[in-house]
Amino acid sequence: MTQVDKNRIELLQGTLDMLILQTLRWGPLHGYAITQAIRMGSDEVLQVESGSAYPALHRLEKKGFIRASWGVTENRQRARFYALTAKGKKQLAAEQAKWSQMVDAIAALMGRKPGGERV
Amino acid sequence: MKWMDRFREGERSRREKDLRDELEAHLRAAVSERMARGESRADAEASAKRELGGTLRVSEQVREAWGWTWLETLRGDFRYGWRNLRSTKGFTATAILALSLGVGCTTTMFSVLYGVLIDPFPYKNADRLALISVFDLEKQGEGGRRREVSLAEAREYQKLTDVFEGFANSAGGLAVLDRDGTAYQVKIVTVGGDVFERLGTPALLGRGIVPRDAEPGSPLVAVLGEVAWQKYFGGDPGIVGQTIRVDKQVRRVIGVVPKRFAWFTGDMWIPDQSDFVSAANPKGIRLLQAWLKPGVKIARVNEELTAVGTRLQAAYPALYPKKMQVRAIYSIDDLVGPPFRITLYTLMGAVSLLLLIACSNVANMLLSRATTRYREIGVRMALGASRFRIVRQLLIEALLLAVGGAVAGSLLAYGGVRGLQVGLPSRAFANESVVAMNLPVLLFAIALAIFTVLLFGLAPAWQLVKRDRIDSLRGVSRAAGDASGSNWLRDVFAGVQVAMSLVLMVGATLLMRSFVGAFSADPGLDPKTVAIAAPVFAKTDYNDAEKIRQRMDEAGRVVRALPGVRAAAQSSSAPIAFGGVPGEVTTVARRSDKTVHILATGDDVGVFDAAGYRMAQGQWITDSDVAGKRRVAVINQTLARALDAVGAPLLGQQIELSVQGKTMEYELVGVLKDAPNVGLRLPIQPAIHVPVTAFPFPSRVLVVRADGPADKLLEPLRRELGRSVPGAQYAVVQPLDYFLELEIGAHRFAMALLGIFAFAGLTLTLIGLYGVMSYAVAKRTYEVGIRMALGARAQQVIRLVAMRGAVIVAIGMAAGLAGSAAAWRVLGSFLGRTSLYDPVTYGAVIAGLAVTALAAILVPASRALRVDPAQALRHE
Numbered sequence: 001m002t003q004v005d006k007n008r009i010e011l012l013q014g015t016l017d018m019l020i021l022q023t024l025r026w027g028p029l030h031g032y033a034i035t036q037a038i039r040m041g042s043d044e045v046l047q048v049e050s051g052s053a054y055p056a057l058h059r060l061e062k063k064g065f066i067r068a069s070w071g072v073t074e075n076r077q078r079a080r081f082y083a084l085t086a087k088g089k090k091q092l093a094a095e096q097a098k099w100s101q102m103v104d105a106i107a108a109l110m111g112r113k114p115g116g117e118r119v
Numbered sequence: 120m121k122w123m124d125r126f127r128e129g130e131r132s133r134r135e136k137d138l139r140d141e142l143e144a145h146l147r148a149a150v151s152e153r154m155a156r157g158e159s160r161a162d163a164e165a166s167a168k169r170e171l172g173g174t175l176r177v178s179e180q181v182r183e184a185w186g187w188t189w190l191e192t193l194r195g196d197f198r199y200g201w202r203n204l205r206s207t208k209g210f211t212a213t214a215i216l217a218l219s220l221g222v223g224c225t226t227t228m229f230s231v232l233y234g235v236l237i238d239p240f241p242y243k244n245a246d247r248l249a250l251i252s253v254f255d256l257e258k259q260g261e262g263g264r265r266r267e268v269s270l271a272e273a274r275e276y277q278k279l280t281d282v283f284e285g286f287a288n289s290a291g292g293l294a295v296l297d298r299d300g301t302a303y304q305v306k307i308v309t310v311g312g313d314v315f316e317r318l319g320t321p322a323l324l325g326r327g328i329v330p331r332d333a334e335p336g337s338p339l340v341a342v343l344g345e346v347a348w349q350k351y352f353g354g355d356p357g358i359v360g361q362t363i364r365v366d367k368q369v370r371r372v373i374g375v376v377p378k379r380f381a382w383f384t385g386d387m388w389i390p391d392q393s394d395f396v397s398a399a400n401p402k403g404i405r406l407l408q409a410w411l412k413p414g415v416k417i418a419r420v421n422e423e424l425t426a427v428g429t430r431l432q433a434a435y436p437a438l439y440p441k442k443m444q445v446r447a448i449y450s451i452d453d454l455v456g457p458p459f460r461i462t463l464y465t466l467m468g469a470v471s472l473l474l475l476i477a478c479s480n481v482a483n484m485l486l487s488r489a490t491t492r493y494r495e496i497g498v499r500m501a502l503g504a505s506r507f508r509i510v511r512q513l514l515i516e517a518l519l520l521a522v523g524g525a526v527a528g529s530l531l532a533y534g535g536v537r538g539l540q541v542g543l544p545s546r547a548f549a550n551e552s553v554v555a556m557n558l559p560v561l562l563f564a565i566a567l568a569i570f571t572v573l574l575f576g577l578a579p580a581w582q583l584v585k586r587d588r589i590d591s592l593r594g595v596s597r598a599a600g601d602a603s604g605s606n607w608l609r610d611v612f613a614g615v616q617v618a619m620s621l622v623l624m625v626g627a628t629l630l631m632r633s634f635v636g637a638f639s640a641d642p643g644l645d646p647k648t649v650a651i652a653a654p655v656f657a658k659t660d661y662n663d664a665e666k667i668r669q670r671m672d673e674a675g676r677v678v679r680a681l682p683g684v685r686a687a688a689q690s691s692s693a694p695i696a697f698g699g700v701p702g703e704v705t706t707v708a709r710r711s712d713k714t715v716h717i718l719a720t721g722d723d724v725g726v727f728d729a730a731g732y733r734m735a736q737g738q739w740i741t742d743s744d745v746a747g748k749r750r751v752a753v754i755n756q757t758l759a760r761a762l763d764a765v766g767a768p769l770l771g772q773q774i775e776l777s778v779q780g781k782t783m784e785y786e787l788v789g790v791l792k793d794a795p796n797v798g799l800r801l802p803i804q805p806a807i808h809v810p811v812t813a814f815p816f817p818s819r820v821l822v823v824r825a826d827g828p829a830d831k832l833l834e835p836l837r838r839e840l841g842r843s844v845p846g847a848q849y850a851v852v853q854p855l856d857y858f859l860e861l862e863i864g865a866h867r868f869a870m871a872l873l874g875i876f877a878f879a880g881l882t883l884t885l886i887g888l889y890g891v892m893s894y895a896v897a898k899r900t901y902e903v904g905i906r907m908a909l910g911a912r913a914q915q916v917i918r919l920v921a922m923r924g925a926v927i928v929a930i931g932m933a934a935g936l937a938g939s940a941a942a943w944r945v946l947g948s949f950l951g952r953t954s955l956y957d958p959v960t961y962g963a964v965i966a967g968l969a970v971t972a973l974a975a976i977l978v979p980a981s982r983a984l985r986v987d988p989a990q991a992l993r994h995e
Binding site: 030031032033036049050051052054055056058059062073075077078079080 | 137140141142144145147148149151152170171172173176177180181183184185
């Protein structure tokens with residue numbers, strides 16, 4: 001087992017959806033790119049299994065937060081690209097607000113500032 | 120809907136293709152990136168796939184995210200289940216047959232229970248409706264009960280508004296309806312002004328009676344029943360508003376009520392216009408019914424009623440016995456007598472046994488099937504099916520069976536209910552009752568089918584998924600199936616079926632024996648040829664016994680002159696059906712000996728022919744006996760035997776007869792051959808007959824014997840009696856059958872149904888046994904093969920496999936015998952002269968069940984003989 005594996009954190013219920021929306025905020029991405037983006041963006045701590053990413057993507061699509069269309073990747077390969085919809089943007093904002101509230105609340109309870117030193 | 124399916128199919132395949140492409144694109148991207156990092160193509164492809172976690176699984180999860188997959192897979196499961204059931208037609212047909220028998224019979228019984236006991240009345244709050252009656256605590260049962268109260272009493276009871284919500288006072292009677300010069304006798308019911316509103320049944324035409332109609336001085340009105348409206352007015356749609364003549368009064372018809380409105384079984388209803396407030400005298404007899412307030416305890420009601428009664432006792436000492444209680448008796452309890460109620464509950468119990476047999480049968484089949492599907496399910500689980508999917512699949516199959524059972528069962532019940540409507544004993548329950556397949560009954564059937572199948576289908580399903588999936592793939596199912604306990608469960612189920620069948624068969628046979636016993640008692644004539652006419656005389660004539668006798672003589676003469684009448688004579692009670700007035704007899708010679716309880720009748724000479732009596736000894740009452748009011752008596756053989764035990768030759772002896780507080784001596788002149796005298800079913804009672812003039816009997820009937828069926832005589836009898844005998848115009852004329860039917864009806868009903876249940880139960884049990892044995896033989900093919908290869912003889916092989924079935928049957932029968940003796944105690948009075956432990960019954964049932972069970976065991980067992988050892992061994 002590698003160091004990376006040891007540090008991996010199971011995603012909280014429901015956070016994957018938020019992360020996906022967050023990843024899409026700068027523009028459309030295809031499935032593989034999204035999983036990679038989340039992994040890189042979190043320094044390999046959050047390892048999103050493709051197995052759960054795709055159901056999540058389709059779920060979000062069904063809810064109308066993202067829209068899918070076929071396109072061509074930088075490697076000239078066909079892929080399904082997902083883009084945020086207006087509804088999705090609103091949802092992202094709401095989730096972000098909720099998230100920071102929760103983080104603050106949990107941090108206060110645990111006696112730490114997020115990312116900071118002991119109080 | 121087809122276009123929609125096609126649309127969804129198209130949409131679906133497009134989506135599926137997208138998903139496939141998308142996942143492929145993902146893998147391509149992952150592989151090319153890994154290869155760019157320097158991995159070999161093979162490594163990159165393997166790790167990319169691993170990372171994705173299996174294309175199939177991901178696709179499945181994505182489909183779930185689409186949402187309608189749940190429905191789609193459910194549809195798939197249904198289709199798969201359907202195909203499965205269709206591929207095993209024998210299993211499916213047997214299971215549905217068993218289920219439908221259980222569900223159908225139970226539902227049929229429930230429809231009767233529902234129509235007769237649960238929801239018999241079309242009236243509002245009928246479950247809280249009770250009749251107020253005065254009980255003499257020194258007398259037992261109905262004899263000490265006074266149902267009718269006077270208007271004055273009713274007024275007092277109606278003040279109890281803290282326990283009662285409302286009251287209905289009604290009085291039924293006969294009236295003459297004059298229609299175009301023809302007089303018809305109709306049943307007329309006088310009701311309080313608010314009774315119709317309280318009952319709440321909407322009128323078919325016009326309106327019901329309202330309080331305004333009951334005010335003294337209001338115009339005279341009447342409400343017609345649907346049947347009377349059809350019968351006397353040809354269903355004239357313009358009847359409302361017309362006037363009719365009833366008892367010489369002109370009344371305006373204000374409405375027609377539907378057939379089911381049978382309040383006091385009237386033909387028509389009129390408002391009670393008596394001045395309630397000023398009615399101070401205890402006249403104007405009414406039946407007072409009252410609606411209890413919701414939640415009020417009957418004990419409290421009775422307390423308050425009795426308190427009022429105690430006050431009334433002072434005012435009307437003649438009406439209220441010393442030790443008395445005033446009680447409210449629920450109408451449903453009044454209308455469905457205990458005998459029929461017990462019959463219904465007994466039959467419901469019996470049909471539950473049948474249901475239990477059917478259920479254990481189906482459970483057994485599902486268990487056997489589960490074992491054979493062990494491998495299939497193991498494979499599915501190994502391929503990644505979740506336990507949820509497997510259990511759901513099995514439950515769906517069970518559900519499909521349940522639906523099949525419910526549909527077939529409902530059809531069976533529909534037929535059963537129609538059949539029952541013919542077979543239901545008449546007058547055993549409320550007139551308003553409707554026994555039919557209605558919504559509650561149908562829901563009951565469906566719920567029953569689903570409940571039983573799920574209950575009995577869940578266990579096998581659970582057992583299947585619980586097992587180790589590796590085992591099943593290795594093919595150890597055979598051994599595991601036997602070791603895991605489902606086998607003994609099957610044996611227990613089969614044993615239970617045997618036991619239940621035996622109980623049902625014993626009950627049915629006991630009833631049949633007692634029923635046949637009832638008819639083997641020869642009444643001396645065909646009861647169908649006898650009619651009983653009971654004239655209703657004017658009240659003033661009641662006290663003049665001589666005048667009544669003369670009138671009855673006159674009636675007898677008129678009737679004898681009618682064509683088709685063989686004999687007609689007056690008696691104090693109806694022969695065969697009602698034994699007479701209870702009393703006691705002692706022989707004067709042995710005064711000190713204990714007295715014999717008897718039934719006494721006063722007869723005219725002609726009763727001998729009319730009632731089909733036969734002499735055993737001596738002679739019958741003669742004309743001169745009647746004319747001379749001589750104190751002579753004829754007794755039946757039962758009484759003769761009872762007196763013989765006391766000693767001395769009988770004829771010519773003086774006996775002392777005590778009836779209704781009067782004691783007189785009579786000379787014994789004859790002994791009648793025994794014939795049923797309290798109905799066909801009950802043991803013959805000791806009876807005594809004296810000249811009708813020799814004792815002041817309180818009632819009189821005319822016994823009329825026809826040359827053929829008495830039915831045809833009824834109308835001429837009614838007409839002739841009404842025309843020529845003054846005061847006898849309200850003669851109630853019924854065939855003797857009518858009275859006998861009362862007691863036989865419920866018995867025949869119970870017997871027929873129990874017989875059907877027992878037959879169905881036995882059939883299912885035999886199917887079950889056959890199934891268990893076939894399965895056992897199939898499982899032991901290998902073993903039998905080895906034994907035969909080693910030289911076992913046919914006899915030994917049969918014994919080996921049949922033994923198990925024999926043990927099941929033996930234990931089941933032992934349990935059934937113990938159960939029967941305990942269960943059929945409820946039949947009690949139905950059995951009449953037949954003993955609860957009737958050896959013939961038990962012998963016949965044991966023999967019948969044993970022989971048929973043996974056949975069900977031996978047929979599959981003999982199949983073991985056809986096992987080819989070489990084949991059996993190779994097969995394994």
